[in-house]
Amino acid sequence: MQVAKRKLVKVGGVAIAAFLLLWIIGRLFxxxxxxxxGYQTNRDTRYAAFIGCLVRVDQQWIPRNELRVLQ
Incomplete structure (x- = not known):
């Protein structure tokens, strides 16, 4: 019983570590x-973790996916 519990904890730990690694790689991408x-369009950009890519337009930071609405 004890061995099965340890194996389950080890597998769970590996799964969580793999998920975190993939999440970090996604955020880096x-x-x-x-x-x-920003480099291609010659605009000021910054990345916010929970919002996404922000672009500076008229002294305001606008999410990149909302730029079409403003233009």
């Missing part, structure tokens, strides 16, 4: 994509 967008 999103940050790089935001930075690349």
């Amino acid at each position: 999103a940050w790089g994509s935001c930075s690349w967008y």
Whole structure:
């Protein structure tokens, strides 16, 4: 019984670690994509973890996916 419990805890720990690693890789990709967008369009950009890519328009930071509404 004790061995099965240890194995379950080990598998759970590995699953959580894999999930966190994939999440971090996804955030790094999103940050790089935001930075690349700013470089290509010659605009000021910054990445906010829970909002996404922000672009400076008229002294305001606007989410990149809402730029079409403003233009």
